[in-house]
Amino acid sequence: MSTTASTAAEAGASDRAGASRRSGTFYRGDPGMWSWVAHRVTGVLTFFFLFVHVLDTALVRVSPNAYDEVIETYKTPFVNLLEVGLVGAVLYHALNGIRVILVDFWEKGPKYQRPMLWTTLGIWVLVMIPGTYFMLARTVSEMFGGGH
Amino acid sequence: MSESLTLDKPRSPRRPAARRNNFELYSWAFMRISGLALVILVLGHLFIMNILDDGVHRINFAFVAGRWASPFWQFWDLAMLWLAQLHGGNGLRTIIDDYARKDTTRFWLKMLLYVAMAVILVLGTLVIFTFDPNITA
Numbered sequence: 433m434s435t436t437a438s439t440a441a442e443a444g445a446s447d448r449a450g451a452s453r454r455s456g457t458f459y460r461g462d463p464g465m466w467s468w469v470a471h472r473v474t475g476v477l478t479f480f481f482l483f484v485h486v487l488d489t490a491l492v493r494v495s496p497n498a499y500d501e502v503i504e505t506y507k508t509p510f511v512n513l514l515e516v517g518l519v520g521a522v523l524y525h526a527l528n529g530i531r532v533i534l535v536d537f538w539e540k541g542p543k544y545q546r547p548m549l550w551t552t553l554g555i556w557v558l559v560m561i562p563g564t565y566f567m568l569a570r571t572v573s574e575m576f577g578g579g580h
Numbered sequence: 581m582s583e584s585l586t587l588d589k590p591r592s593p594r595r596p597a598a599r600r601n602n603f604e605l606y607s608w609a610f611m612r613i614s615g616l617a618l619v620i621l622v623l624g625h626l627f628i629m630n631i632l633d634d635g636v637h638r639i640n641f642a643f644v645a646g647r648w649a650s651p652f653w654q655f656w657d658l659a660m661l662w663l664a665q666l667h668g669g670n671g672l673r674t675i676i677d678d679y680a681r682k683d684t685t686r687f688w689l690k691m692l693l694y695v696a697m698a699v700i701l702v703l704g705t706l707v708i709f710t711f712d713p714n715i716t717a
């Protein structure tokens with residue numbers, strides 16, 4: 433039922449000894465398995481962030497000052513960098529989720545699952561380059577540009 | 581009466597039938613439907629809050645008050661809260677089922693998960709509905 437990633441390395445070693453992996457027989461160690469691992473990791477991280485985020489937003493019911501103080505931490509350089517990580521994690525989870533839906537419901541989905549993975553990663557890079565720029569521009573200019 | 585005459589087939593499994601209802605089917609369908617909605621809701625939220633205009637640097641109490649003055653954004657945030665919490669909670673339930681090795685561990689991890697989900701859902705919903713832009717500092 434469940435497949436844990438810990439066995440992937442040794443499994444990969446023996447699977448790859450045969451040519452079967454290239455012909456698509458084996459799941460272990462395949463990019464398809466790693467896309468599943470990444471889907472789980474990004475999903476769990478996002479869920480934990482959501483827990484904290486609802487709590488910090490709830491401070492609007494305490495006082496404007498309490499909310500403004502906690503939201504200031506979101507604007508510090510280190511947390512700003514974590515936000516880029518969050519957006520990257522959510523974007524991967526969204527794109528790979530669409531891929532999973534297409535594999536499940538599109539008749540040619542299973543056939544094109546691998547090209548769809550590379551497409552997913554391509555879109556991710558294309559979106560993250562300008563996204564990272566706009567998220568960090570102000571922080572970087574304030575740290576190194578001596579003002580804005 | 582005739583039941584007393586039936587015998588188990590040889591090597592019949594002792595476990596109860598694995599599938600007594602369609603819960604896991606609905607859960608599978610929910611992940612895909614809510615996932616599609618969340619692509620719009622969450623990516624839209626992240627774009628507005630982190631990228632548009634000055635991103636996170638323009639967010640403060642007044643900014644939140646301005647957004648929640650509109651029923652559209654109230655509904656957006658409420659839908660996002662419920663769908664994300666149920667989608668993420670269901671994902672974590674699957675992960676606990678996969679990796680917990682003992683039934684007691686599995687039970688308590690799920691209880692912790694369900695309590696956390698309930699707290700976040702109730703608190704988040706209350707905050708959206710009872711938000712007061714004129715709250716005193």
